[in-house]
Amino acid sequence: xxxxQFHIYSAVLQMGMDVWALMPDxxxxxxxxxxxxxLLHGGSGxxxxxxxxxxxxxxxxxxKNMAVILPNAYHSCFIDMAMGQKFGEYIGVELPRIMRxxxxxxxxxxxxxxxxxxxxxxxxxxxxxFSHPETFxxxxxxxxxxxxxxxxxxxxxxxxxxxxxxxxxxxxxxxxKMIRELLLTDRPKPILDHGCGEFxxxxxxxEMIRDEVQGFDGDPYQYCFTLIEGDGHTGTASGALVxxxxxxxxxxx
Amino acid sequence: xxxxxxxxxxDGPHTYxxxxxxxxxxxxxGKKYPLVMLLHSREADRTQxxxxxxxxxxxxxxxxxxxxxxGNQSFYVNSVAGYNWGDYITQELPEKLAxxxxxxxxxxxxxxxxxxxxxxGAIMAAQNAPEAFAQAxxxxxxxxxxxxxxxxxxxxxxxxxxxxxxxxxxxxxLSNQCKIPVVLACSKVEKCPWAEGSTNVTVVSLEGQTVxxxxxxxxxxxxxxxxxx
Numbered sequence: 130x131x132x133x134q135f136h137i138y139s140a141v142l143q144m145g146m147d148v149w150a151l152m153p154d155x156x157x158x159x160x161x162x163x164x165x166x167x168l169l170h171g172g173s174g175x176x177x178x179x180x181x182x183x184x185x186x187x188x189x190x191x192x193k194n195m196a197v198i199l200p201n202a203y204h205s206c207f208i209d210m211a212m213g214q215k216f217g218e219y220i221g222v223e224l225p226r227i228m229r230x231x232x233x234x235x236x237x238x239x240x241x242x243x244x245x246x247x248x249x250x251x252x253x254x255x256x257x258x259f260s261h262p263e264t265f266x267x268x269x270x271x272x273x274x275x276x277x278x279x280x281x282x283x284x285x286x287x288x289x290x291x292x293x294x295x296x297x298x299x300x301x302x303x304x305x306k307m308i309r310e311l312l313l314t315d316r317p318k319p320i321l322d323h324g325c326g327e328f329x330x331x332x333x334x335x336e337m338i339r340d341e342v343q344g345f346d347g348d349p350y351q352y353c354f355t356l357i358e359g360d361g362h363t364g365t366a367s368g369a370l371v372x373x374x375x376x377x378x379x380x381x382x
Numbered sequence: 383x384x385x386x387x388x389x390x391x392x393d394g395p396h397t398y399x400x401x402x403x404x405x406x407x408x409x410x411x412g413k414k415y416p417l418v419m420l421l422h423s424r425e426a427d428r429t430q431x432x433x434x435x436x437x438x439x440x441x442x443x444x445x446x447x448x449x450x451x452x453g454n455q456s457f458y459v460n461s462v463a464g465y466n467w468g469d470y471i472t473q474e475l476p477e478k479l480a481x482x483x484x485x486x487x488x489x490x491x492x493x494x495x496x497x498x499x500x501x502x503g504a505i506m507a508a509q510n511a512p513e514a515f516a517q518a519x520x521x522x523x524x525x526x527x528x529x530x531x532x533x534x535x536x537x538x539x540x541x542x543x544x545x546x547x548x549x550x551x552x553x554x555x556l557s558n559q560c561k562i563p564v565v566l567a568c569s570k571v572e573k574c575p576w577a578e579g580s581t582n583v584t585v586v587s588l589e590g591q592t593v594x595x596x597x598x599x600x601x602x603x604x605x606x607x608x609x610x611x
Contacts, residue, residue, distance in 0.1 A: 131390035131482075138384075138407060154391055156481025230409045231384055233484050 130154060130190045130197075132180075135231065141223045142214050148224070149176040149199040150232065151186055162236035164195040166243050166375065167265070169207055169220070169250030169257075171272075176201040179247075179371075182364030188372045192379055196235055198228055206276065207246070207253025208302060211293030220253070221261040238266075239317065243378050245269035247367035252276050252304065255338075258319050259307040267320035269374035271367045274334025277303035305341050312349055322374045324355035326366035353377070383407055383438050383448075390478070394470030395456065401475070402428055402450035404441060409484050415447040416491035417479060418604070419471065421458055421500025423593075424524075424535075428452040430497070434594040435601050444605040447485045451475065455537060457527065458496070458503025459554060462544040471503065472511035495519035495604065497597050502527065505556050505564055512561035519565040519609060521600045522593055525556055525576045558583055565609050567600040584609075 135148040153159055166189065170178035176199045179185045189197050205216035225242070229235050236242065244265045246254035251273020258268035277297035281288035292302045301307075311318065321342060325335040339354045355373060360366040375381075388401040406415065422430040428450040431437060441448050451458075456467035471494070480487035494515050496504040501523020508518035530539040531546045539546075543554045558580035566577055567586045577585050586609070590596035603609050 131388060133389075133482075134387040136385040136387075152482060155478070157477045159481070230411065230484070231386070231405060232482060233412075234482070 130186050132186075135228075137227055137231070139219050139223060139227075141219045142216070146219075147176050147201045148228070149180065150228070151180075151189055151197040151199075152232070153193055153196070155193075156234060159193065159234060161194060162238070162241065163232075163234050164192075164241040164243070164378070165235050166195060166197045166245060166371075166378075167220075167224075167254075168197055168199050168371070169244070169246030169253045170199070170201070171246075171248035171250050172204060172206075174248075174250070175203075183368030183371065185368065185371065188368075188375055192375070192381075195375075195379075196232065198224075198235075200224055202253070204249075205253075206249050206256070206291050208256050208291065210291050212290045217257060217260060221257040221264065225264060239263060240266040243267040243269060243374070245271070245322075245371055245374055246273070247364075247371075248272045248362065255304040256302070256307070259304060259311055262311060262317045262319050265319055266317070267322065267374075267378055269322040269371060270338075271323070271370040272325045272329055272331070272335070272362050273323065273338070274331050275304045275338055277305065278334045278337050279331075305338060308338070308342060308350070312345065318349050320378075321350035321352045322355075322370075322377060323353065324357065324366075324370045324373075326357045326360035326362060328359075328361040329366070330362060383442060384409075386483075388482075392470050392474065394460075394466035394468070394474050395454075396465065399452045400428060401452065401479075402432065403479070403483060404437065404448040404450075405483060405485075406445060406447075407442070414480070414484055414486040414488075414491075415445060417447050417449060417476065417485050417493070419449050419451050419475070419492070419494045420601075421451050421453055421471070421494070421496030421503045423496075423498030423500055424455055424457075426498075427454075431597065431601075435598045437601075440602050440605045446605070447479070447483065449475075449479060449485075453500065453503060455499070455542075456503075457499055457506070457524075457542055457554075459506055459542065461542045462552065463541050467503075468506070468510060472507050472514045476514065489514050490516050493517045493519065493604070495521070495600070496523070497521040497593065499524055501525075502556065505560070506554075508560055508562050508564055509557055510553075515562060517563045517565065517609075518560075519567065519600060519604060521567045521597050522569070523566065525574075527554060565600075567596060567603075569596060 209217040386403040460468040501520030504518040560582035
């Protein structure tokens, strides 16, 4: 595929931002608007992470009808931080507008927009996806728990900077709460694809989301959970999971 | 402006190439922007125009897409060895740019401009593919490649153009009978016999002392609409 390194300006963040994109090599032969995978990096990653840690380009290039957009959001969890910048608004609202302006072939239909991420980005894609279900039709969250279930006792400053004082479970940052509360509205419900490695040290947090979503009547999120046997919190696990997600969303199972 | 560094496979020269794309800060929905392609000189790369010219200062509000093309040492022609850089810059690249970005596919909104080897490439593009561009602009261009055969420049000109005696036969001689408007921008003191008796060629004498000055001056004149077609 064609790798594009964007240097754009975010008015929300009031700074220049890096975004990578993987695009079809022959855009003049693409007839339908491109399906878009928005792919969020982990806590120690940036826009380069998925390309370096997985075979994302090889998976995505099998389909001639899609683009992969890889934003950078620094160490933000992709949320509007309690003591920081509005990375959630940047990723969920501003970036789609900017990228559709610069790459007019990107589809704006929600069914064609899939947001995925690993680790911090797994939480991030849940938070962004459930904040903007009109924008994103599917969420692929890998190595992903709810920060409201996380142990921050050894890094309280990190917690307060991101999520503020108090119990995250009672806040706008609790994704299990968001997942529950979306059911009480008429807003569209995204497809939710989820998974982690068998030996992921935060596997229990993944399973807390799994158990909650599997408890809903009627499977409103067309939920699927995949455990990658013998793997952990790694690029091989997230790569395998996102490949399955792409296959599922492409109807290629 | 939005700066996009593209790395892609180019079919013509059969290699991966870099492309630098500059788009207006806030592209208007549905608008397709006119394209200016900039070609570098023989011993430079596509960053030359960026390093030599305060590109954003002049292009910021010009409402154009500025694209810096990588051409290696190809002279931007289809070589006798079979590397089709000429096809790449006249057809493949403009089509792909219009496919990826909000860039016009209309040749009437497409200008090709180069310096040194890039100037040769721009005029040659106008000669070989006049239907693809509205205008070609050449700053301090190489107008005749035959003196290269007397040098030790690498790669050898034979690999690009074939034998010296066959330059005309192989189509590597620049005609001054241009089918689309060509601007020849060079220093004031230079005489340009090539332009004598030409068709569609405008010679612009520049104040600039150095090549960088003249690149900047020409780029600025273009964006200020002073190089009317």
